[in-house]
Amino acid sequence: MNIHEYQAKALFAQYHIPVLRSQVATSRQEAIAAAEALSTPIMAVKAQIHAGGRGQAGGVKLCKTPKDVDDFAARILGMPLKTHQTGPQGQIVRKVLVEEGADIAKELYVSFVTDRERQTVALIASAEGGMDIEEIARQAPEAISRVSINPLFGYQAYQGRVLGFRMGLPITVIGAWSALLGNLYRCFVDKGMMQLEINPLIVTPTDQLIALDAKAVFDDNALFKNKDIAALRDTDEEDPLETRAIAWGLNYVKLDGRIGCMVNGAGLAMATMDVIQLAGGRPANFLDVGGGASAETVKHAFQILLDDSHVKGIFINIFGGIVRCERIAGGILDAVSELGNGLRSVPLVVRLEGTNAKEAKQMLADSALHITVADTLWDGAQKITAAV
């Protein structure tokens, strides 16, 4: 799960990680009020969306007066902002963060991140902050330092100190830097994060360290432990169909093709998308109804697929396994007759495999409903592609 910059900065404040004074605004009036309350000669107004690259895309503006702030808020609020991470349609800006300015002597990069390769948490830092870490890696890979954290002992102050000296930080900030990393690590672990990044972390001319930006990505599996974090979820940043799928416990990701797919198991669901493309079609979504696939989940999955207006055909691919196929076929038939009208115009191809698959296929073929039965994965992919 992702959160907004303003939410991450509120977390930082809890962990004594220095941030600038700021206020979030959802309207022009609130933006003006925030600017007046800050009462400072220079402010940054920043679009709040779940995507990086906001600066380059025109989502951040330096303003001197409340009037400047209002002008920018008027221009950006309610409008889509397109960055290299949003996709071509962009993401609607619903909030802006109005933040006081700061003098910058140096921009640093720092993050804690799950390191899959070494199966631990990595601390990554660079004295070349301000640009994407990928960009730093391309331009100056030698400027990136990396340290593995032992999860049983946690971050140790010497690790920050060594990194700081390696990066050439002034001796006057080394103590604060090392302490800040400790607070950052505590925040990362306490709140169940997969990534926590500050870019840039600035050094001011008076040797203060301040987090100018904040990016936090949470481990969905750890949200049960942190209700405060789960409450930060912003469904405006999600596709409405994905929001409904989550409520129903389905794994759904919307894509841009025309063939809706319903599959049990994540790997098979991906493979089904792949095989549709290989057969000449384009998948409209990833949808995993779970290993078991009950009548209830099948019905909900149908509702989501039918509410996607791009879906012109549906391919159901279920490998029954331990759940008997007649039960799944029964669930499909129930759902189809219940949703009858919505399904009438959409071709439906079903492939069932596993225990009692033969009987299940016969049940589907014998029904009065328009269901095409497929024998194999490839047969199903070809049939649905031909039908759409």
Added chain:
Amino acid sequence: MSILVNRNTRVVVQGITGKEGSFHASACLAYGTQVVSGVTPGKGGSAVDGIPVFHTVEDAVRETGADTSLIFVPPPVASDAIMEAAQAGIPLIIAITEGIPIFEMIKVRRFIEEKNVRLIGPNCPGIITPEECKIGIMPGFIHKKGHVGVVSRSGTLTYEAVWQLTQLGLGQSSCVGIGGDPINGTSFVDVLKLFEADAETHTIVMIGEIGGNAEEQAAAYIKASVSKPVIAFIAGITAPPGRRMGHAGAIISEGQGTARSKMEALRSAGVTVVENPAAIGEAVKKALP
């Protein structure tokens, strides 16, 4: 032979009195697996399908000689259950549970490193040596004894591949699900090493997916150290970057972990990469030595 498990393996099921645990303990028993005990703290002294239940893994090991644990306990306490099994001296732990927090798994990895324990999973279907021993949630009947070793990050996609093999008359030596989480106990490389050394395994099927670089590491290992033919399928060529595809580990981030780059790495290591998931069985048949 086979790898990791066989008819002599003695299994303790942790979380045996839960819905999933009791169902699958019985299914494993019915397949012929020696399920010798179960553990649910507080329910020691009871029994599930004739299997004695103990309070602790330590008790189960002492009383029943269990040497492999199968874990079904829910995500908030699953890492604790893995550590309990490791501390009790169980050398092979198979964790089915999906949804364990990543940081918990990072700690578990460190904990078991010092104990010489093999952990399979979590978030996996388990492991089966057909017609001998099934330790997991896979449907037993789709498997057949033979000489193809199967290793996979997925559940139902593995069943699909195995079913294709079985229908073509190609049996399996062992099938191992290593799980779909970003932090897991056993990698492709670990299992490839075991298959390479197993005389009964003649051909290897490897099923990977987007995210991470375990497939790239496997490619490097295959190039250097695997003499047997390897057939691979990588799921997710149509997956968009930055989106998690069901499995916690199935995400393309910052251009890393794409299906294309994994396929290329495997091809350059001499692996037969199948683009069509419906053609895995056929590809194995063609590659038979």
